[in-house]
Amino acid sequence: MVQRISIKFCVKKQNQVARTHSDVDCGVWTLDQSNVYRWYKMFSEGREDVNNKNRAGRLSTSTTDENIDEVKKIILANRQITVREVAEDLNISIGSCHSIFTNDLGNLC
Structure with a gap:
């Protein structure tokens, strides 16, 4: 999540996406280029939330x-x-x- 916050910050600073990818590179926990570009695009289009959206999965039948x-x-x-x-x-x-x-x-x- 720290990287997504960094990407959002770079978008707000109007850094180029290629520069953002190198800025976000933290070593072990690095997002690959395609994910940096995907998050950059979402933040550029106005997304504010840095968390992943909930995905539809198998419904629980036990937590009734x-x-x-x-x-x-x-x-x-x-x-x-x-x-x-x-x-x-x-x-x-x-x-x-x-x-x-x-x-x-x-x-x-």
Whole structure:
């Protein structure tokens, strides 16, 4: 993201895109030329956000309101239960259970 911020800065300074590519080169974490040019173009056309847009992916079938409520009940009944144990109890993946813990019940846990 630091590189995208640098590209945006170079666009605001009206640097040429080729110069921007060399300015953004940070060694190990370098964006390739095509990505620098792509981000440069987007910022030149008025884009302000430096974050990637969310992509459509496979919808989660485990992080339903019912599962969220069940996870909450299990946690409130036993505060020392593990993510793995909750996932096994509800027959959902550990990743989905972890997502519920962090994204939906973050302030509870």
